[in-house]
Amino acid sequence: MAARKPFADSDTADEAVRATCDDATICKRFASSKGYWKDPYIQYFVRSVGERKAPEINRGYYARVHGVNHLLDAFIRKTECHCQIINLGAGLDTTFWRLKDINLMPRKFFEVDFPTVVARKIHNIKLPTLLLSECVLVYMTCLQSSNLVHWAAETFHTAMFISYEQVNMSDRFSQVMVENLQRRHCTLAGLEACQSLDSQKERFLKTGWEHADALDMMTIYNMLPQDDVARIERLEFLDEKELLQQLLQHYSICWATKDKLNLGLSQLAF
Known part of the structure; x- marks a missing residue:
């Protein structure tokens, strides 16, 4: 029985990570139902x-969705849709x-996740490629995530990688966040890369990427179209704005590019 324990622990950890997919989808479902953004498809994955x-x-989540979509759409427009998207740990995401x-579909759109979530597999294709990762790399060791992004840099000569995950993970707020996840059997194995915006870049x-930028979500939130920000802020009263600021300062979007075709990908920014 002792020999089986590591496998049991691994199954528990995998199940805990899979559960975060449901959590994110439920949160997005609620926020879209309140009018933060329109998503007519998420109701088919979360009924209630x-x-x-x-x-x-x-x-x-509003800042997360709009921040990621801003860079993703800009990449597709820059390539005039002659590209592919690989969504790592896609879960129940409705981006497709x-x-x-x-009318902004890339040539190819791949989703990668646990077999129970997505059954699709990636093949080695070399059109301009966007790789999207939302709270995925942090569950890998830094060596594993570095190997992954190195593989992507070696495989795709004209590409962009967008990563949304934790940052500034060295204070009390981040410690509480980690402890809460550990209680749910979620271990953030890649925290070392989440210490700062510089460590993210x-x-x-x-690992072979030519250009990289990173911004925390508070900065991105303040850079979003302010008329729309004002609209969503009227949807619900927020008593403790400091809590929002703390939360957003502990998440970031990092984006990296390789541009052998000289499309100007390094210029894509907020």
């Missing part, structure tokens, strides 16, 4: 709106249908 989420959580609705610059 579920229990009320705190305003800072809704605004955090959103892009289809706005270095993971890419040291």
Whole structure:
């Protein structure tokens, strides 16, 4: 029985990570139902709106969705749709249908996740490629995530990698975040790369990517179209704005590019 324990622990850890997919989808379902953004497809993955989420959580997801979509759409437009997207740890994400609705579909769209979530596999294709990763790399060791982004840099000569995950993970707020996840059997094995915006960028610059930028979500939130930000802030009263600021300062978007075709990918920014 002792020999089986590591496998049991691994199964528990995998199940805990899979559960975060449901958590994210439920949060996005609630926020979209409140009017933070439109997503007519997420209802097919989460039937019920579920229990009320705190305003800072809704605004955090608003910043996450709009921040990632801004860079993703800019990449596709820069390549004039002659590209492919690889969504790592895609979960129940609805990006494919959103892009289809706005007539911004890439040539290829791949989703990668646990076999129980997505059964699709990636093949080695070398059109301009966008790789998308939202809270995925942090569950790998730094060596594993570095190997992954190095593989991507070696495999795709004209590409962009967008990564959304934790940052500034060395204070009390981040310690509480880690402890809460550990209680759910989620271990953030890649925290070392999440210590700062510089450490996020270095993971890419040291593994073959030509250019990398990173911004925390508070900065991105303040850079979003302020008329729309004002609209969503009227949806719910937020008593403790400091809590939102703390939350957003502990997440970031990092994006890295390689541009053999000289499309100007390094110029894509907020």
